[in-house]
Amino acid sequence: MNALFHNYKLTIAYDGTAYCGWQIQPNGVSIQQLIQEKTSILTRVPTSVIGSGRTDAGVHAFGQIAHFHSPELKDLYRFHGSLNALLPPDIRILNVEEVPHTFHARYSATGKTYHYRLHLDRVPDPFKRFYSLHVREKINLDLLKAAALSFLGTHDFTSFANEGHQGSASKDGVRTLARLDVVNEPGGVRLEFTGDGFLYKMVRNIVGTLLEVASGKRLIEDLPNILMAKDRAAAGQAAPPHGLCLVKVDYPRNDS
Amino acid sequence: MNALFHNYKLTIAYDGTAYCGWQIQPNGVSIQQLIQEKTSILTRVPTSVIGSGRTDAGVHAFGQIAHFHSPELKDLYRFHGSLNALLPPDIRILNVEEVPHTFHARYSATGKTYHYRLHLDRVPDPFKRFYSLHVREKINLDLLKAAALSFLGTHDFTSFANEGHQGSASKDGVRTLARLDVVNEPGGVRLEFTGDGFLYKMVRNIVGTLLEVASGKRLIEDLPNILMAKDRAAAGQAAPPHGLCLVKVDYPRNDS
Numbered sequence: 001m002n003a004l005f006h007n008y009k010l011t012i013a014y015d016g017t018a019y020c021g022w023q024i025q026p027n028g029v030s031i032q033q034l035i036q037e038k039t040s041i042l043t044r045v046p047t048s049v050i051g052s053g054r055t056d057a058g059v060h061a062f063g064q065i066a067h068f069h070s071p072e073l074k075d076l077y078r079f080h081g082s083l084n085a086l087l088p089p090d091i092r093i094l095n096v097e098e099v100p101h102t103f104h105a106r107y108s109a110t111g112k113t114y115h116y117r118l119h120l121d122r123v124p125d126p127f128k129r130f131y132s133l134h135v136r137e138k139i140n141l142d143l144l145k146a147a148a149l150s151f152l153g154t155h156d157f158t159s160f161a162n163e164g165h166q167g168s169a170s171k172d173g174v175r176t177l178a179r180l181d182v183v184n185e186p187g188g189v190r191l192e193f194t195g196d197g198f199l200y201k202m203v204r205n206i207v208g209t210l211l212e213v214a215s216g217k218r219l220i221e222d223l224p225n226i227l228m229a230k231d232r233a234a235a236g237q238a239a240p241p242h243g244l245c246l247v248k249v250d251y252p253r254n255d256s
Numbered sequence: 257m258n259a260l261f262h263n264y265k266l267t268i269a270y271d272g273t274a275y276c277g278w279q280i281q282p283n284g285v286s287i288q289q290l291i292q293e294k295t296s297i298l299t300r301v302p303t304s305v306i307g308s309g310r311t312d313a314g315v316h317a318f319g320q321i322a323h324f325h326s327p328e329l330k331d332l333y334r335f336h337g338s339l340n341a342l343l344p345p346d347i348r349i350l351n352v353e354e355v356p357h358t359f360h361a362r363y364s365a366t367g368k369t370y371h372y373r374l375h376l377d378r379v380p381d382p383f384k385r386f387y388s389l390h391v392r393e394k395i396n397l398d399l400l401k402a403a404a405l406s407f408l409g410t411h412d413f414t415s416f417a418n419e420g421h422q423g424s425a426s427k428d429g430v431r432t433l434a435r436l437d438v439v440n441e442p443g444g445v446r447l448e449f450t451g452d453g454f455l456y457k458m459v460r461n462i463v464g465t466l467l468e469v470a471s472g473k474r475l476i477e478d479l480p481n482i483l484m485a486k487d488r489a490a491a492g493q494a495a496p497p498h499g500l501c502l503v504k505v506d507y508p509r510n511d512s
Contacts, residue, residue, distance in 0.1 A: 015382045060383070084379060092382045123340060126348045127316070127387065151425045 005069045007103055008076075008165035010035070011066040011095040016055060017130045017242070018090060022064065023054040031055075031091055033207040035233035042079060052105045052112070052249040056201075060131065061250040063094075063113075065249040067105040073098075102250070109188040111250035112197050114203045117243045118211075119188035132188060132252070133207075133243035141182070141189065147213040148180045148191070151206055158230040159198030160206050162238070173186065173199055173230065180206075192247075201238050209236035262308070263359055264332075266291070268320040271491060272311060273386045273498070273511060274346060277434065278320065279310040281375035283442045287311075287347055294342040299326040308361045308505040310366070314456070314497035316387065319350075319369075321505040323361040323487075359507070366459040367434070367452050367506035370459045373499045375444035375465075389463075389499035393471045397438070397445065402469035404436045404480040407462055414486040417455030418464050418494070429455055429486065436462075448503075457494050 003207035013033070020028025020107050024036075032049055034163045039047040073079045080096040087093070102108070119125055119130035124134035181195040191210075209226065212218040220237065226234045268291070276284025286304055295303040307322045329335045334414075339492065343349070358364070372390035373380055380390035389468045414429035435450040447466075449459050468474040474492065482490045 013379075013382050015385075047317075089380070089385045090382045092379050094379050123348050123350050124345070126269050129271075129319075129345045131383065173343045189326075 006051060006072050007099050007101050008068055008070060008073065009095075009099045009103060009105070010049070010068070010093055012068045013062045013083065013094055014064065015062060015090040015094045015130070016058050016060045019057060021055055021057045021059065022051050022061075028057070028068050031064075032066075034087060034091060035083075035093075036068075038083055039068055039070070041086065042082055043073070049103050052109050053198075055244075055246055056241050057131075058244075059244045059246070061246040063248045064246050065100065065105045065109070065251075067103060085133040094157075105249075108251050109197075109249050110252060111190065112193060112198060112246065113179075113192065113194045113248040113250075114194070114198070115186060115245045115247050116191040116203060116207045116239065117185075117245070118191070121187050125187055130242050131245075132239055135188075135211065135214045135215075139211065140216070141214070143220060144189075144210055144214035145182045145207070147210050147220045147223060148182055149178055149228075150220070151177050153177065155227050156230055157199050157202055157227070159226050159235045160202045160209070160233060161234065162205070164200035175199065175202070203244060204234075204238040205235055207239035207243070211239065212236040258497075260337060261330050262398065264324055265351075265353050265355040265359060265361070266324070267306070267321045268322060269318045269348045269350055270316060270320065271346040271386070272314050272316045275313060277311055277313045277315065278307050278317075282370060284313075287320075290343060290347060292324075293340075294339055295326070295475075296322055296416050297342065298338055301327065301469045303397050306361050309454075309502075311500075311502055312497050314386075315502070316498075317502040320502055321361045321507075323355065323359060330353065333388075340346050349502055361505075364507050365453075366508060367450060368454060368502065369435075369448065369450045369504040369506075370448040370454070371501045371503050372445060372449070372463045372495065373441075373501070374447070377402075377443050383442055384443070386498050387501075389495055390401070391444075391467065393395070393508045395470035397439060397470070400445075400466055401438045403466050403469040403476045403479060404438055406476070406483075407436055408432050409433065411483050411484055413455050413458055413483070415482050415488055415491045416458045416465070418457040418461070418488065420456035422423050431455065431458070442459070459500060460494040461491055461496035461499065463499070467495065468492040 015033050020030050022031050024033045036049040047068045049066045049068045058138050083093050118135050119128050119132045123213045154176040156173045159174050175197050177195040181192045183190045270287050275348045276286050278287050280289045291306040303324045305322045305324045320435050339349050374386045375384050410432040412429045413431050431453050433451040437448045439446045469476050
């Protein structure tokens with residue numbers, strides 16, 4: 001088949017500290033904008049780089065996925081090296097591959113994994129200051145783990161969604177959280193979320209609410225009521241962005 | 257005993273990226289200077305903060321030790337919190353304790369442990385860019401491990417010392433390296449050095465030379481000759497500072 005354009009999939013890692021987020025915005029430098037500028041230079045045509053979804057300012061990624069259409073790239077290995085050479089060191093393209101025209105970074109996605117890191121030492125570790133939330137107050141990790149179970153499965157997560165144009169096709173707030181594991185790591189824990197989709201700020205709102213339970217500010221028994229309320233005001237505050245990292249985006253096996 | 261002053265030991269972690277190094281210098285902000293400013297504010301007397309040794313610009317620490325003399329601090333816990341509140345988040349005081357007057361951060365030290373990190377993935381990990389050296393060329397890890405053995409034990413390390421006023425009491429270059437382990441970690445390796453003392457830039461010069469061997473630029477058989485030459489020009493280039501971290505300083509048990 002001799003198509004007029006080809007479809008390329010990028011796997012991207014970035015330290016979000018310096019950026020206004022993934023998505024192009026009028027004020028501030030975004031990751032999408034920088035990558036799009038460089039792919040446009042290298043392909044010599046204006047290129048739209050479409051991500052699997054936005055990440056907010058300060059949020060990181062180790063497996064963000066994007067696609068773009070372009071005339072054929074004869075040497076992908078070289079293109080990959082040139083793209084990284086043009087990008088700043090806090091954004092790295094981990095992989096470039098050609099994919100079928102049917103692949104769309106956002107619409108083909110069937111699931112995502114996010115990690116949210118907490119560090120719990122009395123003195124915050126200076127090396128974690130941009131990558132993990134330091135929790136000052138004493139929290140009960142057993143309670144945190146027990147509370148996390150309330151979110152597993154299929155629920156209407158409207159109470160944990162901020163308003164925002166996430167661009168999701170479905171207008172309702174029903175999502176399935178397949179996994180929410182609390183994994184110990186040196187000095188703290190990592191909350192691992194895997195689901196079929198996430199509403200805007202859903203992970204950070206769940207983490208904020210879990211922290212309120214684990215620090216005794218809110219009862220674990222209230223969690224089902226918060227879900228049932230379908231009201232953002234019922235849940236806790238969003239945890240700050242810097243603890244969050246988009247780790248993986250899932251696609252159907254034959255479409256990536 | 258009612259001493260006129262007390263002796264306090266600080267355990268310090270810092271991200272060295274933004275600083276000209278530990279030591280106070282005419283141009284640039286040093287870690288020593290910042291800590292000294294803040295201890296002087298809190299103790300209300302001009303304070304000299306003496307470190308176990310310098311670290312260069314870009315070098316990190318997770319267990320740097322320093323001491324200072326001061327009128328008695330009645331509430332060490334509160335002093336600790338206030339000191340961290342005054343310092344920037346890339347410098348954290350991990351511990352403050354009172355120690356005998358005989359304790360001196362530099363002269364009492366009996367050994368040190370440094371880690372040097374290498375990451376070896378084809379695409380550099382953006383989260384490691386300030387904390388680990390990305391090695392572009394293919395290196396042979398077995399050769400690296402074998403070459404590391406040549407440095408173990410007691411040698412004259414003059415070939416691996418840059419000129420500089422490290423302030424060591426001994427003028428000769430004989431040091432004992434008790435341990436040089438190459439430990440696997442995700443995406444790379446960590447070289448762990450423990451010795452009774454290190455000459456100026458010794459760790460970075462050894463790492464640079466090991467990398468030349470592991471990448472085939474230099475023969476492993478030449479290492480004994482390089483040591484015997486006692487000539488800085490005989491050894492390889494210094495590895496860059498950002499992979500290096502001062503992890504631990506040892507003191508005699510009854511003196512810390």
